[in-house]
Amino acid sequence: MSATTTREAETTRSRPPAPVRPRTFSRRQKIVITVVNLALFCVAWELVARLSGVPSLLVPTFSAVVGEFFAMRQEGILWANLWISLQIYLVGMALSILAAIPFGLLVGGIKILDRIVGPYVWALYTLPRLILMPLILLWVGINDTARVLLVVLSAGPAIIVVIMDAMKTIEPSLVRAARSFCAGRRQVFTHVALPSTVPYIATAVRMGVSRGLIGLFIGELFTAADGIGYVMVLAGRQFNSARVYFILLVFVAFSVALVGLTQWLEKKASIWRSA
Amino acid sequence: MEVMQGGTGSASPAIEARGVTVAYERARHKDTLVALQDFDLEIRSGEFVTVVGPSGCGKSTFLNVVAGLVPPARGEVFVEGKPVRGPGPERSVVFQDYALMPWRTVEGNVRFGLEMQRRVDRSTRERIARYIEMVGLTGFERAYPRELSGGMRQRVGLARALVTEPRILLMDEPLAAVDAMTRELMQDELSRIVAETGQAVLFITHSVDEAITLADRIAVVTNRPGRIKEIIPVPFQRPRGRDVRNLPDYIALRDRIWSLLEAERHTNRSQVEAGV
Ligand SMILES: Nc1ncnc2c1ncn2[C@@H]1O[C@H](COP(=O)(O)OP(=O)(O)OP(=O)(O)O)[C@@H](O)[C@H]1O
Numbered sequence: 254m255s256a257t258t259t260r261e262a263e264t265t266r267s268r269p270p271a272p273v274r275p276r277t278f279s280r281r282q283k284i285v286i287t288v289v290n291l292a293l294f295c296v297a298w299e300l301v302a303r304l305s306g307v308p309s310l311l312v313p314t315f316s317a318v319v320g321e322f323f324a325m326r327q328e329g330i331l332w333a334n335l336w337i338s339l340q341i342y343l344v345g346m347a348l349s350i351l352a353a354i355p356f357g358l359l360v361g362g363i364k365i366l367d368r369i370v371g372p373y374v375w376a377l378y379t380l381p382r383l384i385l386m387p388l389i390l391l392w393v394g395i396n397d398t399a400r401v402l403l404v405v406l407s408a409g410p411a412i413i414v415v416i417m418d419a420m421k422t423i424e425p426s427l428v429r430a431a432r433s434f435c436a437g438r439r440q441v442f443t444h445v446a447l448p449s450t451v452p453y454i455a456t457a458v459r460m461g462v463s464r465g466l467i468g469l470f471i472g473e474l475f476t477a478a479d480g481i482g483y484v485m486v487l488a489g490r491q492f493n494s495a496r497v498y499f500i501l502l503v504f505v506a507f508s509v510a511l512v513g514l515t516q517w518l519e520k521k522a523s524i525w526r527s528a
Numbered sequence: 529m530e531v532m533q534g535g536t537g538s539a540s541p542a543i544e545a546r547g548v549t550v551a552y553e554r555a556r557h558k559d560t561l562v563a564l565q566d567f568d569l570e571i572r573s574g575e576f577v578t579v580v581g582p583s584g585c586g587k588s589t590f591l592n593v594v595a596g597l598v599p600p601a602r603g604e605v606f607v608e609g610k611p612v613r614g615p616g617p618e619r620s621v622v623f624q625d626y627a628l629m630p631w632r633t634v635e636g637n638v639r640f641g642l643e644m645q646r647r648v649d650r651s652t653r654e655r656i657a658r659y660i661e662m663v664g665l666t667g668f669e670r671a672y673p674r675e676l677s678g679g680m681r682q683r684v685g686l687a688r689a690l691v692t693e694p695r696i697l698l699m700d701e702p703l704a705a706v707d708a709m710t711r712e713l714m715q716d717e718l719s720r721i722v723a724e725t726g727q728a729v730l731f732i733t734h735s736v737d738e739a740i741t742l743a744d745r746i747a748v749v750t751n752r753p754g755r756i757k758e759i760i761p762v763p764f765q766r767p768r769g770r771d772v773r774n775l776p777d778y779i780a781l782r783d784r785i786w787s788l789l790e791a792e793r794h795t796n797r798s799q800v801e802a803g804v
């Protein structure tokens with residue numbers, strides 16, 4: 254940008270100068286980049302699988318993996334199992350988000366609670382979810398509740414931890430300004446603490462969304478008799494590697510879509526934060 | 529322009545500080561830092577007092593005590609005759625660091641104080657527009673603070689404090705970041721409003737000219753721990769124009785304040801050299 258460009262339109266006479274804008278790709282460019290990227294990846298996969306001589310049990314061809322979509326549909330095990338997994342995931346995430354956000358705000362906002370409850374939340378957050386498996390099986394047995402619980406225990410602590418931290422980043426000078434206009438504790442919470450954590454709440458949800466997916470997957474591996482993860486386990490036992498890869502791709506595509514959605518939410522929630 | 533009329537008798541001063549001492553606990557240094565010591569100051573109702581003094585001498589600290597945001601370790605501040613126990617709607621603060629809500633637009637920030645004091649009604653929109661115009665930010669109502677220059681942000685802070693039309697204004701270098709031309713305009717505007725409404729003002733500044741142009745009295749503060757070094761009355765009618773700056777009295781006053789500040793600078797240096 255040249256130094257003479259200015260934002261004030263009224264100072265210009267003839268042609269308005271180009272506005273200063275952070276350099277980003279246009280929507281069209283982004284789509285083109287993504288499509289080309291994906292296409293190259295698929296082609297490369299197909300070629301490597303065909304030409305490298307690696308046994309197809311290890312790396313099936315891309316076309317074989319896509320073929321599994323039709324095979325599974327034919328067998329009638331695709332949509333039903335996807336739907337079950339999706340339901341469990343959505344219920345688990347809804348519960349996590351609804352419980353973890355207020356919990357995180359509360360614990361993060363009240364010093365004494367943070368001291369007492371904080372360490373437990375962090376412990377739960379760092380604990381590998383697999384360790385919880387035997388316990389969950391003991392508590393609720395092998396059923397849908399176990400899977401929902403795993404999603405909640407995976408996503409919940411991640412969301413809480415991010416929000417708890419966000420409550421600590423609140424600018425003291427803003428609290429002071431609010432107090433100078435006679436804001437009480439409640440008003441400071443709703444008009445300073447809450448708005449300044451909103452962008453972090455979006456970040457927290459994004460963290461939770463991907464951790465919840467891991468929880469779902471673990472749940473399906475160990476505690477399920479249906480669901481897309483269970484189908485994957487079966488396929489593995491039958492050495493149907495193309496099917497395993499296909500389901501893996503489904504998981505990846507789903508999580509990429511979710512992360513994209515939450516990133517978009519995050520951006521919407523923090524327009525005031527950065528240019 | 530209507531201003532809330534004093535509930536308490538106009539006989540008591542707007543602000544009366546007696547022996548105010550403030551010490552900050554400094555956890556990292558494992559000590560306490562005495563910012564103000566036995567600070568006395570009285571501001572009569574309708575009076576404009578400017579405060580000048582070396583950086584770090586405790587001016588902002590004093591303003592925060594009057595605002596009810598920092599409790600003094602010793603001494604007491606009375607506002608309209610009542611001891612300060614916290615902030616009140618009869619006072620408004622302009623903060624040195626602006627302290628604007630980054631998620632609120634200019635309009636939203638100016639509205640903030642009225643919202644906190646639950647004073648939003650049908651006339652609010654028009655009132656906000658009026659003050660935004662006063663600080664010269666018409667056309668930027670929907671801008672977020674990050675989209676404004678430093679001087680513009682500071683003027684939002686000014687409008688936010690003025691819009692609640694308090695009886696007492698506490699202003700911490702409210703024009704420090706504003707460019708020279710706008711600064712003079714704002715000084716005129718502020719003088720006019722304050723004279724019209726009879727607000728009492730505590731106004732911190734580093735500009736000696738600003739201090740003289742605006743004030744009834746100028747309080748010169750010593751080095752930290754801050755105490756009143758001298759209080760100097762300004763002999764010109766208020767509100768006053770810039771033309772007073774050519775009067776011999778003005779120039780004498782200016783020299784006097786400069787030499788007081790200069791003296792503080794020297795004591796500061798000798799303190800440092802003596803390892804105090
Ligand atoms: N929250 C705090 N904790 C510890 N020390 C503080 C705190 N606030 C201020 N101080 C110290 O108190 C002293 C006075 O600070 P204050 O902000 O009142 O100075 P000031 O006169 O307003 O300075 P300036 O003109 O630079 O704004 C300084 O030495 C500062 O380091």
Ligand SMILES: [Mg+2]
Pocket residue numbers: 587588589624700
């Ligand atoms: Mg200061």
